[in-house]
Amino acid sequence: MxxxxxxxxxxxxxLLENSNATNYFLAGGTDINLQTxxxxxxxxxxxxxxxxxxxxxxxINGHISIGSTATFSDILHSDYLAKHLPFFQNSLKFxxxxxxxxxxxxxxxxxxxxxxxxxxxLLLILDAKLELISKNNSRIIPFNxxxxxxxxxxxxxxxxxxxxxxxxxxxxxxxxxxxxxxARNSLTISKITVAGLKFIENNRIxxxxxxxxxxxxxxxxxxxxxxxxxxxxxxxxxxxxxxxIIAVEITPISDFRSDQNYRFVxxxxxxxxxxxxxx
Amino acid sequence: MKKAVKKFDARPKLNGxxxxxxxxxxxxxxxxxxxxxxxxxGIIKNIIFPKNFDLNEFTIISAKNILGKNIxxxxxxxxxxxxxKEVMHxxxxxxxxxxxxxxxxxxxxxNIKVKYEKLSAIIDxxxxxxxERNHFGKEILINHSNNEKNTGNYHKNIYYTQHQEQAxxxxxxxxxxxxxxxxxxxxRVTAQCPFFVKSGVETIMGNAINEAIIxxxxxxxxxxxxxxxxxxxxxxxxxxxxxxxxxPVKIVLTRNDDIQITTKRHPSRIEIETWTNPLTQKIEKxxxxxxxxxxxxxxxSPVVMARGVLHVGGSYAIPNIKIRGRLFKSNTPSNGAxxxxxxxxALAAMEAHIDQIAIDLKIDPYLFRKVNxxxxxxxxxxxxxxxxNNLIDCLERVIKNSNYLSKKKEFAEWNKDNSNKKGxxxxxxxxxxxxTGNGEKVLKSELKIIIEKNANVxxxxxxxxxxxxxxxxxxxxxxxxxxxPKEKCRVQLPNTSKTPNxxxxxxxxxxxxxxxxxxxxxxxxxxxxxxxxxxxxxxxxQNEFPREFRKVYIPDKSxxxxxxxxxxxxxxxxxxxxxxxxIYFHADTYKLEIIKSWNVFDIGKVVNQKIAEGxxxxxxxxxxAYANSEFFYKKKFGRVRNFTDYTLPxxxxxPEIDVEFIHTDNKIAKGLGEIPMDFPAxxxxxxxxxxxxxxxxxxxxxxxxxxxxxxxxxxx
Numbered sequence: 001m002x003x004x005x006x007x008x009x010x011x012x013x014x015l016l017e018n019s020n021a022t023n024y025f026l027a028g029g030t031d032i033n034l035q036t037x038x039x040x041x042x043x044x045x046x047x048x049x050x051x052x053x054x055x056x057x058x059x060i061n062g063h064i065s066i067g068s069t070a071t072f073s074d075i076l077h078s079d080y081l082a083k084h085l086p087f088f089q090n091s092l093k094f095x096x097x098x099x100x101x102x103x104x105x106x107x108x109x110x111x112x113x114x115x116x117x118x119x120x121x122l123l124l125i126l127d128a129k130l131e132l133i134s135k136n137n138s139r140i141i142p143f144n145x146x147x148x149x150x151x152x153x154x155x156x157x158x159x160x161x162x163x164x165x166x167x168x169x170x171x172x173x174x175x176x177x178x179x180x181x182x183a184r185n186s187l188t189i190s191k192i193t194v195a196g197l198k199f200i201e202n203n204r205i206x207x208x209x210x211x212x213x214x215x216x217x218x219x220x221x222x223x224x225x226x227x228x229x230x231x232x233x234x235x236x237x238x239x240x241x242x243x244x245i246i247a248v249e250i251t252p253i254s255d256f257r258s259d260q261n262y263r264f265v266x267x268x269x270x271x272x273x274x275x276x277x278x279x
Numbered sequence: 280m281k282k283a284v285k286k287f288d289a290r291p292k293l294n295g296x297x298x299x300x301x302x303x304x305x306x307x308x309x310x311x312x313x314x315x316x317x318x319x320x321g322i323i324k325n326i327i328f329p330k331n332f333d334l335n336e337f338t339i340i341s342a343k344n345i346l347g348k349n350i351x352x353x354x355x356x357x358x359x360x361x362x363x364k365e366v367m368h369x370x371x372x373x374x375x376x377x378x379x380x381x382x383x384x385x386x387x388x389x390n391i392k393v394k395y396e397k398l399s400a401i402i403d404x405x406x407x408x409x410x411e412r413n414h415f416g417k418e419i420l421i422n423h424s425n426n427e428k429n430t431g432n433y434h435k436n437i438y439y440t441q442h443q444e445q446a447x448x449x450x451x452x453x454x455x456x457x458x459x460x461x462x463x464x465x466x467r468v469t470a471q472c473p474f475f476v477k478s479g480v481e482t483i484m485g486n487a488i489n490e491a492i493i494x495x496x497x498x499x500x501x502x503x504x505x506x507x508x509x510x511x512x513x514x515x516x517x518x519x520x521x522x523x524x525x526x527p528v529k530i531v532l533t534r535n536d537d538i539q540i541t542t543k544r545h546p547s548r549i550e551i552e553t554w555t556n557p558l559t560q561k562i563e564k565x566x567x568x569x570x571x572x573x574x575x576x577x578x579x580s581p582v583v584m585a586r587g588v589l590h591v592g593g594s595y596a597i598p599n600i601k602i603r604g605r606l607f608k609s610n611t612p613s614n615g616a617x618x619x620x621x622x623x624x625a626l627a628a629m630e631a632h633i634d635q636i637a638i639d640l641k642i643d644p645y646l647f648r649k650v651n652x653x654x655x656x657x658x659x660x661x662x663x664x665x666x667x668n669n670l671i672d673c674l675e676r677v678i679k680n681s682n683y684l685s686k687k688k689e690f691a692e693w694n695k696d697n698s699n700k701k702g703x704x705x706x707x708x709x710x711x712x713x714x715t716g717n718g719e720k721v722l723k724s725e726l727k728i729i730i731e732k733n734a735n736v737x738x739x740x741x742x743x744x745x746x747x748x749x750x751x752x753x754x755x756x757x758x759x760x761x762x763x764p765k766e767k768c769r770v771q772l773p774n775t776s777k778t779p780n781x782x783x784x785x786x787x788x789x790x791x792x793x794x795x796x797x798x799x800x801x802x803x804x805x806x807x808x809x810x811x812x813x814x815x816x817x818x819x820x821q822n823e824f825p826r827e828f829r830k831v832y833i834p835d836k837s838x839x840x841x842x843x844x845x846x847x848x849x850x851x852x853x854x855x856x857x858x859x860x861x862i863y864f865h866a867d868t869y870k871l872e873i874i875k876s877w878n879v880f881d882i883g884k885v886v887n888q889k890i891a892e893g894x895x896x897x898x899x900x901x902x903x904a905y906a907n908s909e910f911f912y913k914k915k916f917g918r919v920r921n922f923t924d925y926t927l928p929x930x931x932x933x934p935e936i937d938v939e940f941i942h943t944d945n946k947i948a949k950g951l952g953e954i955p956m957d958f959p960a961x962x963x964x965x966x967x968x969x970x971x972x973x974x975x976x977x978x979x980x981x982x983x984x985x986x987x988x989x990x991x992x993x994x995x
Contacts, residue, residue, distance in 0.1 A: 185929060261986070266868050266869070266982075272867075
């Protein structure tokens with residue numbers, strides 16, 4: 001294993017090109033300690049946390065662009081986010097612990113690919129996009145299409161996440177919801193996370209987005225549920241229909257931290273809470 | 280309130296200069312690691328060392344290399360230092376291995392393979408405790424009963440508690456240095472009981488050494504009982520490695536190893552059946568079956584059980600009571616000491632049972648307790664007479680502080696219209712100070728002080744400061760007694776060759792036994808030398824100094840305890856306490872949130888208000904988490920392996936905690952170390968019962984457990 005600390009992006013891509021091992025990017029590194037045992041021998045690690053060009057939080061073309069190595073502290077202290085995306089910012093207030101917030105990066109959280117990561121359900125409902133770069137290329141993809149399976153991503157070899165783009169008005173005039181259920185109030189791994197946005201006019205659902213974490217191989221939008229809900233009146237929603245759709249959309253498991261049945265029922269409860277229905 | 284006296288080690292701990300075990304280094308020192316069984320029960324067939332390593336670089340020891348006896352000295356000597364042929368539990372040590380390079384050592388140890396012939400194993404605490412065939416053999420019976428008839432209302436239940444992890448900040452560690460010329464083994468260790476460690480090292484080394492000298496590290500980063508007996512084993516193996524390699528050896532456990540192989544709180548199964556008189560609302564008769572899962576070996580578990588059965592009758596005057604205590608065997612690491620020592624389990628059962636009876640009798644749990652609580656003249660199950668009403672005072676005070684009665688009414692109204700629920704619950708408890716029964720008589724604790732020519736006072740006690748502030752409080756008890764300047768009085772680092780054996784740092788005895796003894800000695804010296812001011816006395820009598828004074832603890836003659844029949848005075852002084860917890864139950868996530876905990880203690884005289892409050896708050900929090908979030912084992916998924924999955928509360932999980940000490944005009948400072956862990960947990964469960972009407976017979980009340988209880992209730 002070789003550990004690289006490139007001077008700049010250009011240098012990073014040169015080093016990547018000359019590396020003939022499996023390449024890993026390290027940004028933050030607060031979870032890596034737990035993974036050291038599983039890292040294969042023939043890997044090269046490219047540290048990128050110090051590359052400030054990847055760390056900026058700025059406004060570009062109607063989007064807030066959050067650099068992939070922006071730390072959670074950067075996010076919590078950003079005036080742009082406070083102004084345009086306060087729901088997103090506030091939802092991450094109790095992310096991990098202050099010490100981890102200072103080091104952990106949003107890009108790391110996404111690319112670490114944990115099904116339980118805190119930030120993905122938020123990005124999913126906010127229609128975030130990812131800006132990906134490699135030596136000679138750059139592309140923008142919807143965040144929604146990034147995960148393809150458990151720790152599988154739409155990422156080419158030697159390609160990295162440059163920034164996360166969230167439409168500036170993504171939260172405007174919408175009712176927001178974010179609830180993470182963990183074993184404690186902070187420094188905890190999510191058992192269920194539900195994030196939602198909705199717009200209701202004349203008691204009718206005009207706009208709805210729901211994403212969940214920790215109950216599938218990767219965080220995802222509940223598209224079938226959204227399709228069922230859109231244009232419905234709140235009092236038209238049926239408990240059995242809702243349950244049936246969710247039962248297909250999520251696949252919770254039992255593990256040391258929680259139980260399948262508990263995860264299912266609480267996920268359902270939180271979605272009902274978000275919708276404002278009380279069966 | 281007196282002005283708070285700061286801990287003498289607060290500043291160096293904050294600036295990082297205070298040395299914990301891993302901060303020590305010695306010339307030529309190498310590193311050691313324990314290789315332990317990953318099989319729950321089996322016969323070792325073959326040990327295969329990894330290739331690509333030069334075995335000559337390593338020092339490797341097994342049971343065969345032990346020079347003395349392969350038995351860890353404990354109340355029951357049944358645990359070997361290292362397994363011989365058969366491993367009895369996951370985590371049982373098979374080899375000690377040392378090497379000069381930590382990483383090489385770790386790679387080597389991780390790649391050792393053992394072939395086992397697997398044997399049947401029990402790792403599930405309930406499976407262990409439900410089956411009488413797993414009983415170790417001996418039992419304790421307390422019979423305070425002269426009425427064999429069962430009359431009145433009958434109430435019965437079985438209560439379970441799980442393991443609890445001490446979660447001290449500093450993992451276990453030891454450094455051993457062999458002196459070939461003197462034939463001594465010096466061991467620096469993070470431990471509660473230096474003289475226990477001495478005995479452990481001398482047992483494993485046998486005649487190879489003349490003496491083991493044990494000194495603690497400057498800082499001990501927490502212990503909570505977890506560093507009472509495991510360090511003996513660890514220091515023993517470290518010593519043998521040092522002897523064989525001829526070099527100083529340091530072993531510091533990784534957090535994961537520490538969690539997996541060291542002692543925990545005993546899981547319990549306590550069955551209580553009670554008969555009450557519905558007219559008087561008094562408990563007439565009670566039978567208790569108290570069982571602890573000791574793990575694979577008994578070690579010190581009989582002592583935990585003794586304290587457990589002496590507290591499991593609760594704080595109630597019960598004219599006819601029978602208590603049976605037994606230890607059960609499982610294929611898990613030996614369970615050991617943990618703050619409370621059998622009492623948290625006892626009260627988990629009894630205090631929940633009391634609420635169940637109150638509900639059966641349709642009476643408020645507060646009023647039911649008031650009727651049945653100990654009053655002057657009542658008797659413990661051992662026939663010891665109650666001599667004070669301080670427990671009732673604690674209860675009345677905490678009821679008042681918490682506004683229990685009006686809150687209860689208010690919550691009942693609120694709950695009618697809400698799916699979330701509010702609840703409030705009570706628990707009470709007591710803890711006997713010092714060793715059980717004749718323990719203090721046998722110990723004959725001794726302490727020593729030296730007054731130097733500059734009037735500095737050096738205090739020598741074997742009791743350690745593991746962060747609880749004992750050395751600050753002990754020195755305060757000396758200098759305040761004779762009005763000596765604070766900075767001229769200091770407890771010395773415990774070292775078994777310099778410090779007399781003032782006994783282990785356990786059993787809420789450090790301030791209660793040693794502190795009060797030190798205070799007596801201070802008064803005696805003042806009387807003997809006849810001074811008003813020690814400094815000026817020393818200045819005018821320079822030829823008398825340095826001068827040494829010693830004192831041995833002799834328990835009161837009135838303390839007589841029959842250890843065969845469990846009759847007599849089990850403890851001379853009891854601390855009392857009462858708790859009210861308020862909770863909020865979230866119906867959507869099944870989360871039980873503790874809103875506030877009110878606690879009132881009688882610990883007698885409070886020596887250092889700040890330290891006492893700290894002890895109380897820390898213990899209360901540990902107790903609340905025991906009831907609410909911490910779990911160590913889950914069926915099908917096994918035991919916890921790291922802190923990621925062990926749900927210790929963070930600062931954001933800490934409810935408001937209210938602490939008050941009453942009857943502080945007492946001359947005696949009674950035990951405080953353990954009682955905060957004993958009694959607040961059942962009030963969480965009782966508050967949940969009050970909120971939801973759902974009776975839970977098992978800790979912890981995690982959302983998943985509550986969910987499963989509600990679900991199975993609905994299915995029925």
